[in-house]
Amino acid sequence: MEQRGGTILAVEHLTMRFGGLLAVQDLSFSVERGQITALIGPNGAGKTTVFNCITGFYRPTQGRIALTNGTPLSRPLLDRLTGSSLRHLREGTNEVFLLERMAGHEITAKAHVARTFQNIRLFSGMTCLENLLVAQHNALTRASGYSVLGLIGAPSWRAAEARSIERASAWLERIGLIGRADDPAGDLPYGDQRRLEIARAMLTDPVLLCLDEPAAGLNPRESAALSALLRTIRDADGVSILLIEHDMSVVMEISDHIVVLEYGLKISDGSPESVRDDPKVIAAYLGVDDAEVAGAEAELDATVAGRST
Amino acid sequence: MRDARNKPLASGRPATIAAFKDAALVGLATLGLGFPILAYRTEQNISNQLIIEPRWALAFSFAGLAFALRLAWLMTSAGRSSIPTWSMPVLSKRAGDTISRAGLGILLAYPFLALWITGPGGAIKWIDNFGIQILIYVMLGWGLNIVVGLAGLLDLGYVAFYAVGAYTTALLSTHFGLSFWLCLPLAGMFAALWGVLLGFPVLRLRGDYLAIVTLAFGEIIRLVLINWVDVTGGYAGISSIPRPTFFGIPFNATETGFAATFGLEFTPLHRLFFLFYLILALALLTNWVTIRLRRLPIGRAWEALREDEIAAKALGIDTVITKLTAFAIGAMFGGFAGAFIAARQAFISPEMFVFMESAVILAIVVLGGMGSQIGVAIAAIVMVGGTELLRELDWLKAIFGKDFDPTQYRMLLFGLAMVAIMIWKPRGLISNREPTIALGAKKSISSSLVREGHG
Ligand SMILES: Nc1ncnc2c1ncn2[C@@H]1O[C@H](COP(=O)(O)OP(=O)(O)OP(=O)(O)O)[C@@H](O)[C@H]1O
Numbered sequence: 001m002e003q004r005g006g007t008i009l010a011v012e013h014l015t016m017r018f019g020g021l022l023a024v025q026d027l028s029f030s031v032e033r034g035q036i037t038a039l040i041g042p043n044g045a046g047k048t049t050v051f052n053c054i055t056g057f058y059r060p061t062q063g064r065i066a067l068t069n070g071t072p073l074s075r076p077l078l079d080r081l082t083g084s085s086l087r088h089l090r091e092g093t094n095e096v097f098l099l100e101r102m103a104g105h106e107i108t109a110k111a112h113v114a115r116t117f118q119n120i121r122l123f124s125g126m127t128c129l130e131n132l133l134v135a136q137h138n139a140l141t142r143a144s145g146y147s148v149l150g151l152i153g154a155p156s157w158r159a160a161e162a163r164s165i166e167r168a169s170a171w172l173e174r175i176g177l178i179g180r181a182d183d184p185a186g187d188l189p190y191g192d193q194r195r196l197e198i199a200r201a202m203l204t205d206p207v208l209l210c211l212d213e214p215a216a217g218l219n220p221r222e223s224a225a226l227s228a229l230l231r232t233i234r235d236a237d238g239v240s241i242l243l244i245e246h247d248m249s250v251v252m253e254i255s256d257h258i259v260v261l262e263y264g265l266k267i268s269d270g271s272p273e274s275v276r277d278d279p280k281v282i283a284a285y286l287g288v289d290d291a292e293v294a295g296a297e298a299e300l301d302a303t304v305a306g307r308s309t
Numbered sequence: 310m311r312d313a314r315n316k317p318l319a320s321g322r323p324a325t326i327a328a329f330k331d332a333a334l335v336g337l338a339t340l341g342l343g344f345p346i347l348a349y350r351t352e353q354n355i356s357n358q359l360i361i362e363p364r365w366a367l368a369f370s371f372a373g374l375a376f377a378l379r380l381a382w383l384m385t386s387a388g389r390s391s392i393p394t395w396s397m398p399v400l401s402k403r404a405g406d407t408i409s410r411a412g413l414g415i416l417l418a419y420p421f422l423a424l425w426i427t428g429p430g431g432a433i434k435w436i437d438n439f440g441i442q443i444l445i446y447v448m449l450g451w452g453l454n455i456v457v458g459l460a461g462l463l464d465l466g467y468v469a470f471y472a473v474g475a476y477t478t479a480l481l482s483t484h485f486g487l488s489f490w491l492c493l494p495l496a497g498m499f500a501a502l503w504g505v506l507l508g509f510p511v512l513r514l515r516g517d518y519l520a521i522v523t524l525a526f527g528e529i530i531r532l533v534l535i536n537w538v539d540v541t542g543g544y545a546g547i548s549s550i551p552r553p554t555f556f557g558i559p560f561n562a563t564e565t566g567f568a569a570t571f572g573l574e575f576t577p578l579h580r581l582f583f584l585f586y587l588i589l590a591l592a593l594l595t596n597w598v599t600i601r602l603r604r605l606p607i608g609r610a611w612e613a614l615r616e617d618e619i620a621a622k623a624l625g626i627d628t629v630i631t632k633l634t635a636f637a638i639g640a641m642f643g644g645f646a647g648a649f650i651a652a653r654q655a656f657i658s659p660e661m662f663v664f665m666e667s668a669v670i671l672a673i674v675v676l677g678g679m680g681s682q683i684g685v686a687i688a689a690i691v692m693v694g695g696t697e698l699l700r701e702l703d704w705l706k707a708i709f710g711k712d713f714d715p716t717q718y719r720m721l722l723f724g725l726a727m728v729a730i731m732i733w734k735p736r737g738l739i740s741n742r743e744p745t746i747a748l749g750a751k752k753s754i755s756s757s758l759v760r761e762g763h764g
């Protein structure tokens with residue numbers, strides 16, 4: 001796979017502790033620009049926790065999360081930024097953000113990282129169109145002159161509003177929901193809600209899109225449509241994708257790069273082929289390997305038999 | 310089979326509610342059908358003239374009897390199976406528009422209608438006690454609606470901003486001689502400032518905690534007003550606040566007064582008419598700004614915050630700023646209303662800004678349907694108008710004895726109205742949400758999908 005522009009997100013030595021539980025331990029991986037990177041692992045491995053650290057919902061116990069805009073990550077710039085107390089630093093066309101220092105909304109507004117949620121979080125009492133307009137909040141707030149131009153109905157505001165509606169409609173068209181633009185988001189079937197949430201995240205103009213189990217609850221046809229959508233987001237919109245997914249058919253089909261977590265530790269990292277054949281990954285997904293399973297079963301049988309006598 | 314038939318019996322609560330609804334409708338129908346015969350009776354007086362004798366007590370007693378009997382009947386198992394299901398009619402968009410337009414027309418003509426129907430003596434009561442009083446609460450309800458209905462932040466101390474506006478106007482006009490027209494924007498600004506000051510500490514709080522802190526804030530403001538005697542006059546309050554003028558022309562009987570200037574005969578009604586249209590304009594301004602803001606990014610961000618704060622944050626919305634603007638703008642309209650009340654009464658005291666006022670304003674918002682402008686207006690008319698109407702119910706003395714004072718039962722009426730609304734329309738009179746924008750025709754959104762916010 002050719003690397004278009006190198007690393008966009010570098011996660012280094014990320015650790016997240018909840019009381020006595022180490023949800024993520026010393027995790028390092030990177031997301032390459034223009035690629036789909038998948039983060040997989042059994043339930044409770046800490047995948048969503050990693051997302052929450054990247055998008056500012058949790059403050060990591062330790063570690064550095066660096067995002068760069070535009071050009072490949074510049075190490076000297078990153079080191080200077082880390083040494084300072086700033087949140088982001090720009091040098092020419094090079095700009096680096098330290099996400100662990102930023103608040104959740106800033107990460108979306110300034111660093112342009114967007115996300116979706118494992119349990120869909122649409123504004124269910126607002127229409128599909130309204131959901132997509134809320135996503136353009138920051139750009140529209142500036143266009144509305146912080147509400148002043150909007151209140152007096154200035155022509156520049158009207159034009160900006162019309163453009164935002166056009167963008168939203170284009171996305172509704174793209175995800176096949178234009179006919180339901182005026183229906184409340186909460187009324188949509190599950191698969192449609194997942195696509196609408198992705199469109200909403202895309203309308204924040206992200207450079208990196210983080211999707212938490214977008215194929216959960218989809219039927220095979222919807223999963224295939226989702227794979228196609230994610231590919232066009234990568235290829236046509238030029239947005240890098242970080243994806244958590246349990247559906248291996250989707251993961252293996254569209255990922256350029258896979259990172260595997262188990263109990264908060266990275267156990268494998270590489271191309272789909274290398275990860276698929278990694279014995280550690282197979283063990284993690286099947287519990288242990290076959291010989292050990294047989295052994296454990298025999299042991300268990302013996303214990304049970306021993307107890308019942 | 311058996312199970313299916315027994316279902317309404319098994320689910321006791323819905324059946325009781327249905328019975329209550331049905332009985333109330335029967336009671337209303339009795340009143341409606343019976344009033345031509347029961348409520349009025351024609352008699353001859355000493356001079357052989359035919360006069361009408363009102364017998365409202367009788368009509369209401371019959372309605373009450375019908376209600377009680379129907380309820381008792383439905384409560385027996387024999388009656389239960391016969392409960393029909395009633396469905397509330399849903400207003401179409403066009404019907405809603407027509408009603409708003411007709412309502413506005415009636416409001417504009419109201420003082421003249423009152424004068425025409427009841428004459429100069431009666432008009433004072435109808436314009437002041439009903440018109441102005443109700444409009445103040447409509448405005449306060451609309452102001453609080455921004456905070457509670459749109460942003461979903463439960464505020465139990467809204468009266469504090471009303472008080473800040475009133476005291477700002479009172480102090481500025483008595484100490485510095487500022488005119489009402491200068492005090493009005495200043496009162497709004499000060500109240501907004503206090504809204505932000507309240508907003509900061511409570512930003513992290515949700516639900517019950519937010520409600521309790523805002524309640525405490527309201528009490529703190531009131532206690533400061535009582536105890537800072539040097540400035541606020543304590544319990545005695547502030548009196549002789551200058552009345553608002555007609556853009557500089559006072560409403561008095563002097564040569565330079567309003568009546569003389571416009572060649573009219575002096576009557577105190579001029580000032581009342583002016584105050585009525587002033588509060589109407591302020592209320593309509595509140596409504597207009599709210600409707601406009603709902604269609605702007607800030608208004609959508611408020612509603613997004615109410616629907617799902619975490620998702621709003623993930624879209625890059627600064628929830629701190631968004632909440633603070635909701636508090637500030639809601640408070641600003643409370644401040645405007647405060648400025649008006651100070652100028653209208655010419656006297657204010659801390660007693661006017663007790664927790665009960667906050668509760669009444671919140672009740673108006675909740676009963677009207679959080680987020681619905683028309684619903685809040687209707688609720689204000691019913692709640693405030695209803696309590697004022699209680700003063701008119703002197704005939705009740707005939708039933709309950711000479712010492713009976715119907716106005717004492719104000720809170721009982723509030724309580725009953727609340728219970729009735731919560732049974733019929735748990736999400737308020739108008740609970741459906743109108744979308745702010747649509748590609749095709751706007752369809753209102755059922756309240757079951759709309760969230761009420763987290764606090
Ligand atoms: N806020 C929190 N407080 C305490 N523990 C937490 C918190 N969030 C997550 N955890 C714990 O951290 C571990 C990792 O959870 P996480 O949600 O990241 O797993 P996941 O890989 O996303 O799993 P799934 O595939 O089921 O979504 C779990 O044991 C979870 O209980």
Ligand SMILES: [Mg+2]
Nearest residue numbers: 047048049118
């Ligand atoms: Mg998860």
